Amino acid sequence: MKLLKVDTIDEARRKIADAVKEKGRKTVKKGILDAVGYVLAEDICCSEPVPAFRRSTVDGYAVRSLDTGGASENMPVFLKITGEVQMGCPAEMKLHAGECVYVPTGGMVPDGADAMVMVEFCELFSSEEAAVYKAVSCGAYVVQAGEDMKAGEAVLKRGRKIRPQEAGALAALGITGVQVYEPFCISIISTGDELVSPQEAPSPGQVRDINTYGLHALALKLNFRIQHETVLRDDRTLLKNTVKSFMPDSDIVVVSGGSSQGKKDVTASVIEEIASEGVFTHGLALKPGKPTITGYDEPSGTLLLGLPGHPAAAMMVFEILAGWLWRELTGEKEAFGITAVMSTNLPSAPGRQTCQLVKLKKEEDGQNVAVPVLGSSGLITILTKADGYVITGEHAEGLKKGEQVTVYLF
Amino acid sequence: MKLLKVDTIDEARRKIADAVKEKGRKTVKKGILDAVGYVLAEDICCSEPVPAFRRSTVDGYAVRSLDTGGASENMPVFLKITGEVQMGCPAEMKLHAGECVYVPTGGMVPDGADAMVMVEFCELFSSEEAAVYKAVSCGAYVVQAGEDMKAGEAVLKRGRKIRPQEAGALAALGITGVQVYEPFCISIISTGDELVSPQEAPSPGQVRDINTYGLHALALKLNFRIQHETVLRDDRTLLKNTVKSFMPDSDIVVVSGGSSQGKKDVTASVIEEIASEGVFTHGLALKPGKPTITGYDEPSGTLLLGLPGHPAAAMMVFEILAGWLWRELTGEKEAFGITAVMSTNLPSAPGRQTCQLVKLKKEEDGQNVAVPVLGSSGLITILTKADGYVITGEHAEGLKKGEQVTVYLF
Structure with missing residues (x-):
């Protein structure tokens, strides 16, 4: 074995991103409802104004705003009703001075009109004449053509994670399918x-x-997506053959080994032997998460990830490395962290970053407080008790009571 | 039609919850991986200590901590090696004074030992004797039986939304399936x-x-879950028959009509006619969201929900009423809101609550700023530009620049 290459989170991230980046991510076309939760791989442009x-x-009533000048509760203006617009139909009339046309909510405003007066401010004197009791300004209660989306406008950009409202916006544009990034295919080996x-009763x-x-x-x-999943006895040959068999159709093969030195050495030496680019990181300067190993195999395009055996550490490191890599490759934004203040002093591990689990509480004044889960x-229960985590710098002396931190929900 | 029953959000929520509550939610058994994202319908107790x-x-080396008293880098104590524990096997030896036993990470600590000394602080003199260069206290580097979960402890409570870590905790308990609440079955009618x-080009x-x-x-x-979905022409009989046909197998039938007065009246009168309990709320004192109608049919157990035709309003009201009702019935906690300060003054609608869309920005000092999306x-684009929303009180005079608000992500 070579010497340990202990890296900070940033160093470890950079190494895997540099290796994986060249290949880029494959994309796939999805219907707009199926695409929710995926990340857009293309910019979406508006080809026509909406509405x-x-x-x-x-x-x-659609009116010329000038005609309503001076109208008030005591002094209405009188306009000639020249028609009514039907929902879903074009407004075929043209409005002239002194005229008005009934338009329902969402209906088309006829040419010549530049504002709407709410029906509550109008009174019909006959089927041909309306009294208008309110002056309106140009554009009042009218959504202009293209006010929602202008033709040629980039409405949604690559990297946008598609939420329900983005599906709605795509429907409005008449777009029924979009290119999204293909999710990572993950294989999981626990040893x-x-x-x-x-299901079994442990002896x-x-x-x-x-x-x-x-x-x-x-x-x-x-x-x-999960591609393969298996639990193995501790056996170097078995591990090596299993990793190799999973590599061709996996983006990431995760080996979650025990945390004992012997097991870590086996995982590291298997990755070193199999991966064309060898081991990148052998040890993460993170508490918890030290027994983390990364490597990359160029021909198969597979990232190999040895995770700590401790459940909480394994899940946090997976999120910190694989979750980050996904965002790096697709441009997806990191979820918005919650700002909170620490409930107590918390020492940090010297020379290492600390990933501290916290529970969030909202104080009466609206302030969020982060309470460490120790x-x-x-x-595993430290994870079920936690709402999220805080990462402290490697050179920080720890967190002080009352200090402001960003909590990432987990 | 009866008079309008305009309600605040709280009043509207309370009415639908009171009506629906009696029936309770059905539950269903799910495997622990399939259960992620669902809400637990039972308390999960630990039947055995974990570990x-x-x-x-x-x-x-497992030791009796007393034996290491006074050990230091210059002055080791010497202990007799009496065995080695294998992973996955019981520690069959018992440790006596002056003895030590090798144990790998995660291995069983033998009876008689009360602490571990890291291998880095030990030196082998022979296969039978180790020098220990560090004093350890009782319990050092040992996870006690039941330290993760005690037998009889309620580990996860009803109402808990199952995250990946809860799936892990259930696996640790040997629980492979749990009772979760059956999701609402929703039918959507757009008129x-x-x-x-x-797909079509609009005329x-x-x-x-x-x-x-x-x-x-x-x-x-x-x-x-989506049960039915259809788009209807404006036709009272068609709407009535469609709502009726969807009711038997839907928890909620949503009618998203146009926002014109005529259409609102049709939706309200159809709900009044069909629902055994009639219309509860006819008008929500919320901006936007006024043309909201709720009603309940007792025999079929269906909530009828007339939503505004405006897309942003329809989605916000659905979240505010149906999303809330789900949490009320299942005990699921509301997602943690993000604390931010307003970027600008914002007037509110007198006598109504306002649901204001905002975009979040993080300032350099870590402070989150909420910028209104107007x-x-x-x-629809006001929703795609927004990260979440803020609700202001009906009696508030609006929001002031710098005022602290809670933003719910959307």
């Missing part, structure tokens, strides 16, 4: 002579496999 | 003579249907 015509935002499946010394489940669910939450990273 | 045995958190599907006066897509995607985001609620 395509001037629409009324109220039930009322350990001590592991039994959740003394055995524990149930947590990581396969936690990492599987986390990968799905990040909108990745315990070994081998405990 | 079931004392585990080492390091590679090293309007002016509507054409996104003058016509617009593409946005609401069916936006509401469909939003319902899925809230982890609801425009008619008929525009």
